[in-house]
Amino acid sequence: MTAGRDDLELTEVGPYIWALRLPIPWEDGHVNSFLLPDGKAVDVVDCGMKAEDSLELIHAAVARLGGPGGHVRRLVVTHIHPDHYGGAGELTRRSGAELYLHRLEVPMVHPRYMEIDQLVEEVGRYLLVHGVPEQEANFMKNASRGLRDFVTPAEPALPLEGTELLQLGKRRLRVEWTPGHSPGHVCLYDVDAGFLFSGDQLLPESSPNIGLHPQSTPNPLDDYLRGLARIVELAPALVLPAHGLPFADAAGRVEQMVDHHRRRKLGMLELLSNGEMNGWQVATAVWGMRSNLIDMRMALQEGLAHLQSLSVEGRVEKRASPAAVTWRRSS
């Protein structure tokens, strides 16, 4: 039914490595899924969201690469955001594929995509404590409810920790744990060809959202920057990102990201010269007030990640009570 469809955007990006572009309603409209065939068995890195047209594209690509009897054998998901993980439930159910996912992502699935009321309340309190006005906080805390439509959860056959060597297709991939964008985000490093499947950690066109929030690690920006340093150490020959086209100069792109965050932190320090502020005041000063409150929630969380990093360095004081958290320059 689908094997012959001609709208497949399936590109060979390395030996036995294929990139499949899948549609999503965010970013630049596409996420890359990577397919690694070995005979009839096809292993997959990231699977797009739960949507029939997206899942059909994967099945068509698997049929093309694996031939008659071609099937998905293993699915590795870099992190549980809907565009990477959303299709996992359907894909593993239909194909019997094994799911591999970092273990720090696993406990986030239930509160985020199944019974979400508790997390919504927690986020609501968090927004108020960081200075979001009540009306906006009420809207913003519910902003993620719709994401459930794009996800069917799946349990991992093997929870990952990092450093595992996985056989995917004909390639040997080492799991590199790179927290920050999400607590259990992983990259996969092809130890023979030097290719890096970077997920959202390193992208050619955009900077991934690094936010401090109730499900994040407690200092996500510095976690993220350590992950970037690890990538420089690996010195990959080619980066295969989840969004956009493959690129070669990993170190150059890392330098741009590091510089972006360093300047952002300096800007916030500057801002705090005017006195004590809460996270919402900082975010609206840095990014401006946007009509899209979902963007504002991301901006607040991203701003808090920078403030937290400044506080860990001792350049900012974080004053906290159950009612409010505020930030001021260290004297």
Ligand SMILES: [Zn+2]
């Ligand atoms: Zn993501």
